[in-house]
Amino acid sequence: MxxxxxxxxxxxxxxxxxxxxxxxxxxxxxxxxxxxxGRSDRDSIEAVAExxxxxxxRAVALLGDVxxxxxxxxxxxxxxxxxxxxxxxxxxxxxxxxxxxxDMDFAEWREILSVAxxxxxxxxxxxxxxxxxxxxxxxxxxxxxxxHVATPNRCHVSASKSGLEGLMRALAIELAPxxxxxxxxxxxxxxxxxxxxxxxxxxNLTDGGIPLGRKGKMDEIxxxxxxxxxxxxxxxxxxxxxxxGGVFLT
Numbered sequence: 001m002x003x004x005x006x007x008x009x010x011x012x013x014x015x016x017x018x019x020x021x022x023x024x025x026x027x028x029x030x031x032x033x034x035x036x037x038g039r040s041d042r043d044s045i046e047a048v049a050e051x052x053x054x055x056x057x058r059a060v061a062l063l064g065d066v067x068x069x070x071x072x073x074x075x076x077x078x079x080x081x082x083x084x085x086x087x088x089x090x091x092x093x094x095x096x097x098x099x100x101x102x103d104m105d106f107a108e109w110r111e112i113l114s115v116a117x118x119x120x121x122x123x124x125x126x127x128x129x130x131x132x133x134x135x136x137x138x139x140x141x142x143x144x145x146x147x148h149v150a151t152p153n154r155c156h157v158s159a160s161k162s163g164l165e166g167l168m169r170a171l172a173i174e175l176a177p178x179x180x181x182x183x184x185x186x187x188x189x190x191x192x193x194x195x196x197x198x199x200x201x202x203x204n205l206t207d208g209g210i211p212l213g214r215k216g217k218m219d220e221i222x223x224x225x226x227x228x229x230x231x232x233x234x235x236x237x238x239x240x241x242x243x244x245g246g247v248f249l250t
Contacts, residue, residue, distance in 0.1 A: 006031035014093030016044030018192040026222035033058035035079035066119030076126035086130040091120040098153040116160035136179025143186040172238030181237035188244025191215040211246030
């Protein structure tokens with residue numbers, strides 16, 4: 001697939017580390033120029049942008065909280081102005097918490113949904129007009145296996161990802177006349193650097209509970225996103241592609 005994204009511009013949210021960073025670099029290696037978005041860590045997204053430039057591609061690092069409407073629209077406009085257009089949107093930003101339902105307050109519930117679900121809505125609102133101008137494009141949302149296997153202490157995460165998948169299915173139909181494809185990738189347990197607030201890996205997602213017997217690699221998720229984003233996935237829309245080592249079977 002090398003080189004098949006030449007002339008394309010991709011925006012990747014939450015791209016300062018882990019799957020977001022790996023995806024941004026994967027798309028760049030195949031020819032795309034990248035808008036690297038992060039919420040607050042400018043050093044991280046600038047470092048990713050530098051890695052992309054070292055590959056010979058253009059990159060711009062832009063801060064913007066995807067749960068803030070004004071910041072999202074400003075970030076999208078600045079990125080498109082810098083790059084001259086937009087073809088691919090990867091809605092990767094998300095938060096993870098582990099809190100029993102009986103201990104969860106509404107503020108925490110809203111915090112989680114505001115990023116993975118509201119953030120995806122706002123990102124699509126801000127970018128879809130630019131995809132239409134280009135004659136089409138691809139949107140990929142990062143879901144997760146938790147919403148499919150009922151992981152305990154994550155009802156807010158599960159609800160946000162279920163909503164994200166529903167949003168992508170609905171947009172797949174609504175935006176198809178514009179040549180815009182909308183899909184989700186649902187990773188299982190992936191070998192990433194977990195944030196302090198994410199808690200320990202749920203027991204049903206540890207190596208012993210995965211049929212393939214190991215965690216996934218970030219490159220494996222980035223490759224799946226890359227497939228959906230590019231012309232090779234041109235007849236796929238409205239789908240959730242599971243990459244979880246067999247934890248959940250469709």
